Amino acid sequence: MATTSAIRVLYVIPLLILVILHEPGQTQAFPYRSLLQTCQPSGSIPGESGNCNTENGSECCQDGRSYTTYDCSPAVTGSTLATLTLNSFAEGGDGGGASACTGRFYGDDQMVVALSTGWYGGGSRCTKNIVITAASTGKSATAMVADECDSTTGCDEEHNFEPPCRNNIVDAT
Incomplete structure (x- = not known):
């Protein structure tokens, strides 16, 4: 059960980061791009x-x-x-x-x-x-x-x- 939760977190966090990256009106580059590289x-x-x-x-x-x-x-x-x-x-x-x-x-x-x-x-x-x-x-x-x-x-x-x-x-x- 704990392993499943950990896997969910790994997939949810990048999704949230991508949403922030593509937020309308955002013009500045994402400063933590290395977080997306896994x-x-x-x-x-x-x-x-x-x-x-x-x-x-x-x-x-x-x-x-x-x-x-x-x-x-x-x-x-x-x-x-x-x-x-x-x-x-x-x-x-x-x-x-x-x-x-x-x-x-x-x-x-x-x-x-x-x-x-x-x-x-x-x-x-x-x-x-x-x-x-x-x-x-x-x-x-x-x-x-x-x-x-x-x-x-x-x-x-x-x-x-x-x-x-x-x-x-x-x-x-």
Whole structure:
């Protein structure tokens, strides 16, 4: 029931924005055009359970369940919202294999992140720093992009038998 309500909100809000955009007599361009740009699911994959490391509260795939995939992420602006998740980039940690950017592992004391597929951009952000700011406190931290949080595949050994990442994930140590 809660999922249905969330879906309704996603469809109602853009409709209201479009109505405001096309209101008679409005001559000024809509200043929040980026709100109209969304990243829609690209498909789904079937779940397959396996030996899932739950070190940082990882969600593990379940046999027969369907998981949504994304080829894109929301547009990056100065105020793009993301979900921060915890991950271990250490060998044997819940992050799976070595970093896609450098081919190495990182200790949990190093400031590194994995970005959802769309933000990862095929590796275009590898080894670049990003600034993460907490919306609630305004505190920020800088971390290096070391890996992709794959939004297109998952539920296999390479991905710790975890589902694909949502399209707005910054997965950090």
